Amino acid sequence: xxxxxxxxxxxxxxxxxxxxxxxxxxxxxxxxxxxxxxxxxxxxxxxxxxxxxxxxxxxxxxxxxxxxxxxxxxxxxxxxxxxxxxxxxxxxxxxxxxxxxxxxxxxxxxxxxxxxxxxxxxxxxxxxxxxxxxxxxxxxxxxxxxxxxxxxxxxxxxxxxxxxxxxxxxxxxxxxxxxxxxxxxxxxxxxxxxxxxxxxxxxxxxxxxxxxxxxxxxxxxxxxxxxxxxxxxxxxxxxxxxxxxxxxxxxxxxxxxxxxxxxxxxxxxxxxxxxxxxxxxxxxxxxxxxxxxxxxxxxxxxxxxxxxxxxxxxxxxxxxxxxxxxxxxxxxxxxxxxxxxxxxxxxxxxxxxxxxxxxxxxxxxxxxxxxxxxxxxxxxxxxxxxxxxxxxxxxxxxxxxxxxxxxxxxxxxxxxxxxxxxxxxxxxxxxxxxxxxxxxxxxxxxxxxxxxxxxxx
Numbered sequence: 293x294x295x296x297x298x299x300x301x302x303x304x305x306x307x308x309x310x311x312x313x314x315x316x317x318x319x320x321x322x323x324x325x326x327x328x329x330x331x332x333x334x335x336x337x338x339x340x341x342x343x344x345x346x347x348x349x350x351x352x353x354x355x356x357x358x359x360x361x362x363x364x365x366x367x368x369x370x371x372x373x374x375x376x377x378x379x380x381x382x383x384x385x386x387x388x389x390x391x392x393x394x395x396x397x398x399x400x401x402x403x404x405x406x407x408x409x410x411x412x413x414x415x416x417x418x419x420x421x422x423x424x425x426x427x428x429x430x431x432x433x434x435x436x437x438x439x440x441x442x443x444x445x446x447x448x449x450x451x452x453x454x455x456x457x458x459x460x461x462x463x464x465x466x467x468x469x470x471x472x473x474x475x476x477x478x479x480x481x482x483x484x485x486x487x488x489x490x491x492x493x494x495x496x497x498x499x500x501x502x503x504x505x506x507x508x509x510x511x512x513x514x515x516x517x518x519x520x521x522x523x524x525x526x527x528x529x530x531x532x533x534x535x536x537x538x539x540x541x542x543x544x545x546x547x548x549x550x551x552x553x554x555x556x557x558x559x560x561x562x563x564x565x566x567x568x569x570x571x572x573x574x575x576x577x578x579x580x581x582x583x584x585x586x587x588x589x590x591x592x593x594x595x596x597x598x599x600x601x602x603x604x605x606x607x608x609x610x611x612x613x614x615x616x617x618x619x620x621x622x623x624x625x626x627x628x629x630x631x632x633x634x635x636x637x638x639x640x641x642x643x644x645x646x647x648x649x650x651x652x653x654x655x656x657x658x659x660x661x662x663x664x665x666x667x668x669x670x671x672x673x674x675x676x677x678x679x680x681x682x683x684x685x686x687x688x689x690x691x692x693x694x695x696x697x698x699x700x701x702x703x704x705x706x707x708x709x710x711x712x713x714x715x716x717x718x719x720x721x722x723x724x725x726x727x728x729x730x731x732x733x734x735x736x737x738x739x740x741x742x743x744x745x746x747x748x749x
Contacts, residue, residue, distance in 0.1 A: 310466055393454065453689075612665070668693070673697050704722045
């Protein structure tokens, strides 16, 4: 198990990341709810009869409300800016979520370093620290709002993504989709109890192996512990208790839920909390995807597995439109670099269209394009999507999501069919099985699709 090879308690780190993701998710949710309420008010005003239309029409705010568009105050509230292009957006909430997540993770890192000063942490976050290099140190890789374009337009395909790498490989993933909900979640109390069961089982195993008879005790077996140990949960009030003990400065105040789990518990008998429970945020339930390397992927505490039975004719394929084409160092230094980039982007769109036509005439069961790379990875892990091609991701787009897929039994390559290496490139083909992976990688190779991103600088 990978956790045996690391000096960081990954279950504890997972609890901290869950807390950070949940807090960022609340910020996202509240922002969208604010805009929804304003839109509803505008619709009511538009449908209400008015005896003074002339006066009302002369009022800019009322005019905007009656048109159904965003009011000036809401546009100001989002503070939308562009980064590398008109489609690469950032809002004040991206930055706010980034700050909240980073603060919690930095506090956790400081606590770890009190006991283990030689353990080093780095932070690569899309808005605050995007240029941090990926090294062998523990590196938190964060996308505070993956799918900002969807978030701005009030669409549900956006999420909070938090990954942890070690030796340049993803080892932990937390993905929270605040606007997609699929039922109950395990409480963090249950998660902590399950972890305690694992520790007790390990102690029993050690004792039994050192006993004269060599017979195992009647306590929980190693297989029992393995069945329950990876399960994690989400609480609206605190991190997992094991993390909260060291992270009392970051844990939120609130009621605690006591949950007792027998040592023989499994995923079908674990206590769960419905969304009516006061310990779960009623207005922001969401789906919580978690993974630790070597321990599987989970959705709201339930084990996930990809749809290994999918075939090209039954597959739902996500193929995102090409953005962010690359230039060589020489091209980027030319005075007409913008023109070169525009021309190359048009070529990439044409190439993408030809590949889509091939997939549509196979046919695959369905072709989609979603606004959040990380959310799409999570849907593959959950068996809802079968294959995914992302030509122009960044490290924060692929870190957590790629681990979810592999821990759910799926495959991740770059678009040329080579082994995925997050430190080298982030072009992605993720699939439920080898046949579907080859369905996409072969088309990328045949159309030389990689020439727009995989360049020798």
